Amino acid sequence: MTTLTDGQVERFVVADRRRISWARCREDIAPFVTRHVTWRALAAGDIRSKYRRTLLGPWWITATNAITALIMGTVAGRFLGADMKTYLPHFMVSMTIWGFISSSLSEACYTMINAGGMIKAVDMPILIHIMRMVQRNLIIFLHNIAIIPFIWLVYPWSVGFGAVLGILGLMIVYVFVVSASMIVSMICVRYRDVPPVMAAVLQLLFFISPIIWEPSSIRGGEFIVALNPIAYLLAVTRGPLMGDVPNLATWAGAVGIVALLTAAMIYIYTRYRSRVVYWA
């Protein structure tokens, strides 16, 4: 879609989907920038719609997270015999970040499939469906993370200026979630056997990532952490937030993983974007 000098829009499509040019690539991914208002407003509407007629509205998300923290801190802590002063903050921060990643990826399996009707009815860039879903999960994440300062008040840990780097880490995680969701979503709409497989993969990732356990507590199998992309993402977000700024190699690892994934996403999107309507 190009805008002509007299303000008209022109669309020229030639059926040669196998050829990928920079111009086409740019045109396809431009809506990531130009249409952000659309998905932000749609996602905000989704959240409003979900919590309509409830007392707390979206703050229910925060409330349920607070209840989890309370149960973890009072009951489960006794069973595990862990030192809640250090374990509870670790557990809550990890679960909040992992929650954003895993709920986005599991929703991504059905985002394009469920949007099928709309994809066939409206000429809207399909990346908006993904961005809307990720934005929804981001809103949930931000409500979830609101509980963290309260946990800090109860079980304080040392927070320095390094925590600012946590925001950089969260940006890296955001880009990861967008790229991974897009790829997963496009594969799932084409191969309908993938969603259940994806659920199993997410479960596996949950257990092999330092979410409920701390990297320092494992006995053997350290190479799994070194190869696990989720471990890097957690290290650059949870690390700074909890006063443990990771080394440069870890940052490089996280950025490298996300850059590769994003490049793959842009290729897949440009190459197969126009086919999704036939698969949905």
Next chain:
Amino acid sequence: MPLIEAKHIGIEFPVAPPNARSFRHLAIKAASRVGGRVSKSEGSFQFVQALDDISFTLNRGDRLGLLGHNGAGKTTLIRVLAGIYEPTRGSLRVVGRNVPMFDIGLGMDEEASGYENIRTRGLILGLSPEEIEQRVPEIAEFAELGDYLELPIRTYSSGMLLRLVFSIAASIHGDIILMDEWIAVGDAQFRKKTHDRLQEITLRSGIVVLASHDHGLLRDTCNLGLYLDGGRVRAFGAIDDVLKELPAV
């Protein structure tokens, strides 16, 4: 200057996973007059050739009527022109802003109020929140739903819902109107109103493409006709000539 230039457009639909194939295959084969031609290509996948070698040019002022049996490819062609399906063969040039007047009720949220649905629908159609706010009074006035717009749309009757949906769709401005069947909604009074509005829109816009089985309507509204049969152009030209090509009922 609105323009539609279609050159040798072809659309192939991949259909049906292998396990559902046999039944579908039989059904389509049995009713050979209905639908496009089913062919087997690209490995084990089956394809329906929904459109095959469609070429035409429309300039400002052209009103094209699409005719043909069910499954002849009318809806598919409308969706290709709307930019939803990219042609798998040929090329398409469209200059001007589309106004899609089909599937206009999609993406409505039952729990949300009429006003909220106007905003959601506007966003989906590509309007900015400011553009939507400008249009809300106009839409509300046309729909004549009054205070009901504050209520969730699940409380609406089907006729009221159609009023809302049509009013939103009709508020979009553009140069190229794409319509899959002339929309007739609501009670007699509103039906008259939609008819008048659609005529106003089609007169104002540069190009109209209307798929319909109503020959009288097509003769009144269109100057050109395109008769599709099994995804191919059977006849293209002045609407009266094309209507003569149709088999007598």
